[in-house]
Each structure stands twice: as C-alpha cells, then as structure tokens.
Amino acid sequence: MLFRIDSTADEPLFTQLVTQVHLAVARGELHPGERLPAARELAASLDLNVHTVLRAYQVLRDEGLIELRRGRGAIVTARPAADHTPLLAAIDEVVRTARAVHLSPEATATLLKEAFQK
Numbered sequence: 792m793l794f795r796i797d798s799t800a801d802e803p804l805f806t807q808l809v810t811q812v813h814l815a816v817a818r819g820e821l822h823p824g825e826r827l828p829a830a831r832e833l834a835a836s837l838d839l840n841v842h843t844v845l846r847a848y849q850v851l852r853d854e855g856l857i858e859l860r861r862g863r864g865a866i867v868t869a870r871p872a873a874d875h876t877p878l879l880a881a882i883d884e885v886v887r888t889a890r891a892v893h894l895s896p897e898a899t900a901t902l903l904k905e906a907f908q909k
Contacts, residue, residue, distance in 0.1 A: 826864050
C-alpha cells in the first residue's frame with residue numbers, strides 16, 4: 792500500500808493520511824480484514840511523527856473504517872458505503888480535461904472545492 796503525503800499542503804498531515812486510506816478502500820485497494828502498516832513503520836516510511844499516524848488511525852477508528860487491536864495493529868473493518876466507480880470515472884474525465892486545457896492540479900482542486908461550496 793502506497794500512501795502519499797504532501798508536507799507543503801494546507802491540509803493537516805493526519806487528515807491527508809485519513810483521506811488516503813478512505814481512497815484506498817473506495818478503490819478496492821484495501822479490503823475488510825486487511826492490516827494497515829504499523830504506525831511506527833508508516834511514520835518512518837512517510838517521514839512523519841508516529842503521533843501523526845496514530846491520530847489518523849484514531850480518526851479512522853472513530854469513523855468505523857478500521858479497528859485498532861493491541862498486538863494486531865489497525866485492521867480495515869468497513870466496506871465503502873457505495874460504489875464509487877462512476878465518481879472515479881468522472882474524476883478521471885476532469886483530470887483529462889484539465890490537462891487538455893493546461894490547468895494545474897492546484898487550480899483544478901480549487902475549482903472542485905469551490906463547486907462543493909455552492
């Protein structure tokens with residue numbers, strides 16, 4: 792499982808990690824029963840403080856997406872609430888269109904965020 796964190800982004804690091812796990816579940820890359828990396832291991836691989844990873848894991852636990860078990864780590868417990876295939880296809884189309892008109896990822900993301908505020 793490959794997670795990506797952008798230390799220059801405005802979004803807090805733990806929130807980025809929470810989002811990455813949600814996306815992995817939605818895409819079918821993580822399934823119920825699968826184990827997430829140990830917090831120390833993930834923190835080292837992403838060059839994060841272990842407490843940042845633990846905070847993300849706590850948020851995911853509180854949302855019901857994972858279960859934290861002493862000695863067993865973080866285990867995915869929930870399936871995605873809905874089929875995200877149409878949404879992922881629409882996102883792919885937005886990315887293709889943005890690239891075609893030479894719009895940066897940052898500008899594209901800003902437009903998307905603004906659309907959510909309407």
